[in-house]
Amino acid sequence: MKFTVDRAVLLKALAHVQSVVERRNTIPILANVMLAAQENSLTMTATDMEIAIVEAVPEVTVSRAGRTTAPAATLYEIVRKLPDGAKVELDHPGGDAPLALRAGRFATSLMVLPVEDFPSMTEGKLPHGFDITPTLLRELVDRTKFAISTEETRYYLNGIYVHATEAEGQKVLRAVATDGHRLARIEEPLPEGAEGMPGVIIPRKTVNEIRKLADETSEPVQIRLSDTKIRFAFGSVHLTSKLIDGTFPEYERVIPRGNDKIMTVDKRAFAEAVARVAAISSERSRPVKLSIKPDSLTLTASSPDQGQAEEELDGGAVTYGAGPIEIGFQARYLADITDQIADKVEFRFADGSAPTVVVDAAKPEALYVLMPMRV
Structure with missing residues (x-):
């Protein structure tokens, strides 16, 4: 695998994928990002087995197709410290050889792990789908996320509960979060396609990731979900997350x-x-x-x-x-x-x-x- 890409383009993509990677984990491959280059396209993938993010990186010149994995945090820090306007070349001859990175007079190499060890988080069927604006997504998150519980024993409160319901005769999409001391609830008109969706609890880490991505797009966000998984498509960035397997309390009673x-x-x-x-x-x-x-x-x-x-x-x-x-x-x-x-x-x-x-x-x-x- 060998390709060249502008430093700013690579940095933006690495910023997205490295934030999903868990810094402390017992499975070394989960600290890596998978790089897949083919026919002038580059795809980056990272996962912690609860969330997976896949990003198609534009404006890449591929000299040799191939795949490898590299330590996400280290690669991000190196690229972040390169000068603006730098052209970055990444070259991996295959096998256990290190990944070579060159930018101007700077050169380094990074140890890789086998692509075969990189886990795949399958989505399964996502039968429900609707689109919302990034403005609406930010509103739903910002008005509720501060009330998400951090108490791990009540894991079903460790996220935002999103569901379709009715309020004053109108169909609405409602987001709710509570930690037992305070409750936050926001509702918006129900988007087309959301009727019939299951009530789902989106985990705190996923909430934080989609909030950052919502700031970087003006296009509608595509949401697809089942009762166990949810996928957000922000243009070329797709984030898939497991949902919290639990029952959210009957919040209306409080x-x-x-x-x-x-x-x-x-x-x-x-x-x-x-x-x-x-x-x-x-x-x-x-x-x-x-x-x-x-x-x-x-x-x-x-x-x-x-x-x-x-x-x-x-x-x-x-x-x-x-x-x-x-x-x-x-x-x-x-x-x-x-x-x-x-x-x-x-x-x-x-x-x-x-x-x-x-x-x-x-x-x-x-x-x-x-x-x-x-x-």
Whole structure:
């Protein structure tokens, strides 16, 4: 195998595939990327046995067709440090010989592993399919991924639950994530072809990978899935992932329906005030107390070591007309939610100890539930 490619083109493709590779694994071949060159085309493949990514690399001049594998992270770092505009030549004569890399006056060689050892992650049949815009994909991910659980014992919460359902008589595609302390839910009109799809849980690592790829395309993203696997096609990049084999909780049961005490607050003023009062404590789980009165909100936080901080927001930033409430939330959870909201945040309270509903006043189909903390 021998080919020449522009450094920028090669670097972009390597950035995609090397991020799928697991740095620490007990199977050496999984640290490698497979390079397959034929008739002026190059395909790169990487997998961790849960996710597989395949990318067709454009603008490659192939002198000799062939296949080999090379350490993904090392190859990426070498190419990343080459000068802009460099032409990179990769040459592998076959067998156990090292892979030679040349760019200008720079030359190095990398040890390879047999192509025959490289695992194949078969997709099987993917009977359901639909296309969505990258903007919509980013929205579904960004509005929910912060609430994905990192607790491995409840593995069925380690991803985003995506399913087709109905809301107020309309068919919608809904994404939900929860870690037991907060819940995030976003819904959009159901894309053509998504009706009848199974409810699936997309793993956290896959979510992170597709979010990065969605930033790099303006073309519709093709999604194909079964009840065990899902494939995303971003133009020349195809990412296939196993789905989490588990049952997502009946999340609708934890969304309060009767919260009738409504507070609307300016997002920027609220987020900045939370950050200032929370700075008094180095403990990430330290609560911020919200003391709410008509058209008035006072935020306080305290630390046994540092003291207490307080800030008041008045009617210029706060609208509230119900009875007084005192309630506490973890500062980081509040920040995660307000990061997704552009202008006005609407809090719907029942009392100081019940779950609170938070919505984006400009986009009520994005809904969040927060469990309060003792203060």
